[in-house]
Amino acid sequence: MKQNIMPAIRLTLFCAVFFSGIYTMAIWGVAQLTPNKGKGDVVEQDGKQHYINIAQGFTKPEYFWPRPSAVDYNAAGSGGSNKGPSNPQYLEMIQQRIDTFLLQNPAVNAEDIPSELVTASGSGLDPNISIQGAKVQVKRIAAARKIDELKLVKLIEENTEAPLLGALGTEKINVLKLNLALDKLK
């Protein structure tokens, strides 16, 4: 046992220098070559910076809304609801979200609401919704902004992100990008 103690300590300390230090700094060095120097993807509009991958908690009727968040869109303490599929309290909450959505979007029928708009995401920061999730909000936004519905439908089409290579994964829309484009639309 004794002959293992010194090698263990010395080897571990050098591993710390190498893996926590040199490896980390090498990756950090690569990050300095990327557009935002490894500080996350941001876009700027009207002098304000936004993290494009992080959902913002839109609540005003004139914006597209993201998915519900179990942590109120707190990007410094993210998380999901961790509610199980049979939990009665949880099911009641879903029903309330459906009712609220129908109240705020009177032109919509329940069967047109996609489930992701009333269920909380895993991170609480999901930046995306499905195409149907955006379309179902069009009437409300058109009324609030007093613009033509067709313009909004076109905007949704322009901002639709196809699956990877057109074949792998889901088709989706980034809510923040869509809203930024919406603000540019005059």
Next chain:
Amino acid sequence: MNSEILGIIAMYGIVLLLAIPLGRYIGKIFNYENTWLDKVFNPLDRLFFKIGGINPDREMTWKQHLMALLVINLFWFLLSMFVLTNMEWLPLNPDKNPSMSGDLAFNTSVSFVTNTNLQHYSGETGLSYLGQLTLMLWQFISAGCGMAICAMVFNAMKERTATSLGNFYSYFVRSCTRILLPLSTIVAVILVVNGTPMTFEGKDSITTLEGKEQLVSRGPVAAFVAIKQLGTNGGGFYGPNSAHPMENPNYLTNMVETISLFIIPIAMVFAFGYLLKRRKLALTIYGVMTAGFLMLLMTSVTSEMRGNPLIDRMGIAQSMGSMEGKEVRFGAAASANWATYTTCTSNGSVNAMHDSFTPIGGMAALLGMMVNCFYGGVGVGFLNFYIFMILAVFISGLMVGRTPEFLGKKIEAKEMKIAMIIALLHPLLILAGTAIASHVYTGNPEEYASWLANPGYHGFSEMLYEFTSSSANNGSGFEGLGDNTPFWNIACGIVMLMARYLPIIGPVAIAGILAAKKYVPESSGTLKTDTATFGFMAFAVIFIVAALSFFPALTLGPIAEYFSLYK
């Protein structure tokens, strides 16, 4: 075909294409053959040995291997305890996060040193950057440790009659520098280019489009996530792990991360075939593992894509499947796919919240960890499978009336006893742990109300999952469990310790004892182990020992919940 399904087929296809050459490469590394990377790595390894004061050519017996492993692991634990309980005043703490309590630091240290990465804290608020980098160090070297000991077992199986079985430190350093380091660098660079943060600056504060303030956590994420995936570690930088849009920004990074969590465990099987020059046996093992894995995968994917019947009844459209706790950019199929990969390999990272999975999806995740050798963790997964092979050889040997031999060595009472103890340890730790927790909870449900986020059958599943994950050294969780309490921190800590070291000691002892025995050449009386018949036998043994011992517990949890949804 559905693009979500196509995505998961592509992921498995790419893993397999990459794992075959990687397996060859790993085989060469452990066999000390020349590779084209030697020019870089020979001097680097020499530096490690020089500074470590190690003679890499000193041959060790299996007992010396174990001693070297245990001593270095003990030092890691002590160092980890020191850092985690003193983060407050140590450097690299821009967000001013506090130090950990004693029981939480114990749980976290054990968790990372044992390659489990169960997390009873949340990364954004519970760790400084120094704490994160310390844990990242364990992610590298605990994985290297598992691979080193697996290399020793390969070596022991290869030898005709031998007691000296290579040098532990040498295998260890080679695993870290020649396998984990280059792969991690590639993955980390892909992540950085796709927008995963890699910075030492603290939280950023931005104003949203609607004019509210939003804080955004950042950090040296990309370097951490790469080794988290590759070393079957699984502990995420952020609380929600790879569901977090910074840790896993898009479908491409999701594919890369999914592939990297799976590639080394599969490659180890091919490395075995290459090193022992027994390709047919390796293919038999791969076949058994893949059959089991595919059964779990298909169960999970269909269940998650079908969605929650109780939400269907509310009259809304569930075309994306069960979406609670999942992210739109991955969808239900890629989330269930990840869940199966991560539980079969003892990785434990997640890209969706397992607690919110449908009952059958959750059960598939549980079963992956209960079996724990359909590929399994880096190095140790193969050791778990080795135990089942020894059992299968013995049982089928008795059935056909032949002396049980494996790779030219007679298997006798001593090896069988060790194999049985190790095979039964896993169910014992899980079921006894869950039984104690359930007993404590039902004794005073009001006092322990904060334990369970969900009532009824699902609450039981949360406790069962926590112990299964600890004992499988997995680290994923039904995160609704309020697990940062002294009971859970200490109980899970003890389970993780026993479930890491005993299943290493057992197979190493068996391999060491067998290696020292006289080599018996194969004859017509030898039971063939590289045939489909033997593969079926091994599958049956795994099914009986692992799956059936858990069936009663599964009935009380996910199966009961399933029937309650459809009543």
